[in-house]
Amino acid sequence: MADARLIQALRRGEGLDRLWQDWGPPTWSICLGMAPDRARARELLADIARSLPLAVPGWSLDASICCQMSKLVWQRISIRLELPAPASIEIEAPARTATPTSDQLRRRLAACPPEHRVIYLLDLYYRCPSAILAELSGWGEEQVRAARAAVAWSLVAEEAS
Amino acid sequence: MSLDRQAVSQLLPCFVCGDLPPDLIEQVQRALEADPELAAQARALREAEAACRELLADPDAPGRSFFSASPLAPQGFGRALLVAASAVLLAALGASLHAAAQPPLGGLVEVHLQTSGSGALGFIAQEDPARLAASLRQAGVPTDLLMIADLRAEGLRLVGGQPAPSGLGALILYEKDGVHYLCQVYRALPAMPPRELQQVGATTLRSYQHGSVGLVRFEGPGVVCVFSAALPAEEIAALVARRLRALG
Structure with a gap:
């Protein structure tokens, strides 16, 4: 209900500052996770920020803001980083897992295909269910789940010593 | 199967x-x-x-000024139209997965500002913790969320409390030297990247600063507490840490 109220305000050209206050920081984190450096991350964020006022008047009152933000951020990042279309994704749970150190995490995250990494990060920060994300994006739900799982496992797979 | x-x-x-x-x-x-x-x-x-x-997590996330500087921002953007905090918080705390994803910092601050102001709707002025607990129970606050800490050792006087606007939590208000301190107690809150992290025994204190309002989030069994005041978050974190250490 609160989402619908905010979306109504956004449709009137109001409430963008509120939207950004809540969604700017997680979106910035996603950009940091997708871009090779801070300068590129700022470019991504600026692109999303510029797109928002144009996108929000068309937002549905029936979908939550997190999902509509997911869709917009996914679209803009896909365009800016020229992410490939979905393909079949092989997932295998690793034999041994461990919590990664910061260095391992940074390295492993960067090594993930960006078209999969973006889904993991969207899920991490927006928690939009895969079914809805699939509906909004045109990906299959299984592909969304598989991409997220592939990244999740690659982050915790213990490296052979 | x-x-x-x-x-x-x-x-x-x-x-x-x-x-x-x-x-x-x-x-x-x-x-x-x-x-x-x-x-x-x-x-x-x-x-x-x-x-x-x-x-x-990056405390230097580009803020609103970054956004308003973007060339396509509409004219109306500069207006600070705050949506009712209760509604925002309801979305942040709701049981649905969508709602639970909404970062609630702005909503928590708005609840702080509304509750610490005089005459908040539904506020129960009661300095006795047991009576306040009974009144809040009567007002529908679940028993497990009735955490009314005795903070007199820190010089904080209990002022009263009320159910959270969402109906899914409790708000307990204290006062010291004219400064209002609010303890917001919920069953769950979405994660929010903190500005500072501090460990006190098994408890992690997560600090946030939102304008003049500092907030410290910490978790107990089945509850999340957010302690806030119009003070630097470090000061509030120090108070919470002292209290936690005193409790052992």
């Missing part, structure tokens, strides 16, 4: 991010209780999520 080990393992990434139907959640939970290796996998996935958030 119960799932085999491999099927459970494949479901773990979805389980960890809460994207499974309830019947599968139950089956995975049972499997984790019975299989320490699977439980360790789930723990690693959860910890990787948390570590990822920490890695990408």
Whole structure:
């Protein structure tokens, strides 16, 4: 209900500052996770920020803001980083897992295909269910789940010593 | 029908991010209780999520000025139209997965500002903790959320309380030297990247600063508390840390 109220305000050209206050920081984190450096991350964020006022008047009152933000951020990042279309994704749970150190995490995250990494990060920060994300994006739900799982496992797979 | 080990393992990434139907959640939970290796996998996935958030948390996130400087921002953008905090918080705290994803910092601050102002709607002025607890129970606050701490050792006087605007929490107000301190107690809150982290025994204090309002979030068994005041978050964190240490 609160989402619908905010979306109504956004449709009137109001409430963008509120939207950004809540969604700017997680979106910035996603950009940091997708871009090779801070300068590129700022470019991504600026692109999303510029797109928002144009996108929000068309937002549905029936979908939550997190999902509509997911869709917009996914679209803009896909365009800016020229992410490939979905393909079949092989997932295998690793034999041994461990919590990664910061260095391992940074390295492993960067090594993930960006078209999969973006889904993991969207899920991490927006928690939009895969079914809805699939509906909004045109990906299959299984592909969304598989991409997220592939990244999740690659982050915790213990490296052979 | 119960799932085999491999099927459970494949479901773990979805389980960890809460994207499974309830019947599968139950089956995975049972499997984790019975299989320490699977439980360790789930723990690693959860910890990787948390570590990822920490890695990408950036206190210098571009703020509103960055946004308003973007060339296509509409004329009306500069207007600070705050949506009713109760509604925002309701969305942030609601049971649905969508709502639970909404970062609630702005809503928490708005609740602080509304409750610490005089004459907040539904506020129960009561300096006696037991009577306040009874009144809040009567007003529909679940018993497990009635955490009314005695903070007199810190010089804080209990002023009163009220149910949270969402109906899913309790708000307890204290005062010291004209400064209002609000303790917001909920069952759950979405994660928010903190500005500072501090460990006090087994409790992690997460500090946030939102304009003049400092907030400190910490968790107990089944509850999340957010202690806020119009003070630097460091000062509030120091107070909470002292209190936690005193409690052992």
